[in-house]
Amino acid sequence: xxxxxxxxxxxxxxxxxxxxxxxxxxxxxxxxxxxxxxxxxxxxxxxxxxxxxxxxxxxxxxxxxxxxxxxxxxxxxxxxxxxxxxxxxxxxxxxxxxxxxxxxxxxxxxxxxxxxxxxxxxxxxxxxxxxxxxxxxxxxxxxxxxxxxxxxxxxxxxxxxxxxxxxxxxxxxxxxxxxxxxxxxxxxxxxxxxxxxxxxxxxxxxxxxxxxxxxxxxxxxxxxx
Numbered sequence: 001x002x003x004x005x006x007x008x009x010x011x012x013x014x015x016x017x018x019x020x021x022x023x024x025x026x027x028x029x030x031x032x033x034x035x036x037x038x039x040x041x042x043x044x045x046x047x048x049x050x051x052x053x054x055x056x057x058x059x060x061x062x063x064x065x066x067x068x069x070x071x072x073x074x075x076x077x078x079x080x081x082x083x084x085x086x087x088x089x090x091x092x093x094x095x096x097x098x099x100x101x102x103x104x105x106x107x108x109x110x111x112x113x114x115x116x117x118x119x120x121x122x123x124x125x126x127x128x129x130x131x132x133x134x135x136x137x138x139x140x141x142x143x144x145x146x147x148x149x150x151x152x153x154x155x156x157x158x159x160x161x162x163x164x165x166x167x168x169x170x171x172x173x174x175x176x177x178x179x180x181x182x183x184x185x186x187x188x189x190x191x192x193x194x195x196x197x198x199x200x201x202x203x204x205x206x207x208x209x210x211x212x213x214x215x216x217x218x219x220x221x222x223x224x225x
Contacts, residue, residue, distance in 0.1 A: 001026075001028060001104070002026045004104065005027075009220075012076065013076045014036065014078075015027065015034060015064065017045070028051065034055065034056050037058075037066055037109050038061075039061065040059060041060060054192055068096040069099065077103040078105070079104075083109055086107050091127075094134050097135065097163045102160060103135075105159055107156065112159045115131050115161075119208055124207045125179050132211040133167060133170045137159055138160045139161055141158050148205070175214065178206035179207075181206070185202060185204065185221055186206065187202035190204075
């Protein structure tokens with residue numbers, strides 16, 4: 001994971017969920033300083049004793065409520081994310097895409113498959129469109145349960161996310177409405193859209209459209225149809 005991240009000594013890196021510090025220790029072999037966000041107060045104390053304060057700054061906080069907008073531009077985010085909050089945390093981080101240089105996460109394999117899925121495939125959905133409108137993403141490698149203590153019942157994947165230069169503007173309400181009705185056609189899932197003017201077949205289903213298509217739909221609705 002550290003080889004894939006390839007940190008340079010002066011990079012501004014913030015680790016989400018360092019736990020007992022397995023990745024933290026390896027990152028600090030490459031970095032002058034590191035910041036970390038940890039919710040568990042017992043782990044905050046453990047990390048505080050294990051690493052010098054001048055090298056590891058610990059934010060005792062919930063990453064879901066953390067203001068990433070205060071980070072310097074070019075910040076690098078890494079972490080082995082808790083699987084139960086990974087999707088809402090990815091949506092939360094997307095709000096500050098302009099602050100980040102890149103993000104590297106170890107996630108449940110199924111979540112990464114949804115992140116990088118292409119239109120008209122089973123894994124493609126709201127998460128795919130929302131993230132692909134802001135990031136280019138690459139699944140780097142998979143990690144089996146034996147790499148963890150205790151071993152989980154699922155496989156994991158390590159993914160790289162890099163902000164795209166001009167993020168697409170997509171109304172999240174449009175995505176919610178579309179993908180809450182996956183089996184409906186577009187004309188039924190998103191009434192009020194002037195489909196002929198967009199050149200999109202309203203008989204298609206929500207999973208058939210790309211992120212760029214949803215950006216065009218969002219723009220059309222902002223104009224009133």
